[in-house]
Amino acid sequence: MHQIEDHLVxxxxxxxxxVRGRIVIVENVPARVDPQTGERFFSPETVEQLRVLVWSDRQPDHTVETPVFRFAA
Structure with missing residues (x-):
């Protein structure tokens, strides 16, 4: 990680x-992050690569099991 102008890291x-009723996780995505708010910014090229990847029928590198909770007000 390294600091760049305008305080984004x-x-x-x-x-x-x-996507299509299932959660897709992509690891190691390059981003600029505001350390105060956690807001993430992606380059247009990265957004396009994400779009192609998550909508492809490519087999995942690995699969994780995750718990799901229903929020009750």
């Missing part, structure tokens, strides 16, 4: 999104 993050 270049690092690698884990990105997750729901």
């Amino acid at each position: 270049e690092t690698f993050v884990t990105y997750s999104v729901e």
Whole structure:
């Protein structure tokens, strides 16, 4: 990790999104992160690569099991 102008930190993050009713996780995604808010910013090229990857039928590198909770107000 290294500091860049405007206080954002270049690092690698884990990105997750729901696609076709399943959660897809992508590890080691390059991003700029605001250390105060945690907000993540991705380059247009990274966004395009994520779009292609999560909508592809490619086999995942590995699979994880994760608990799911229903929020009750």
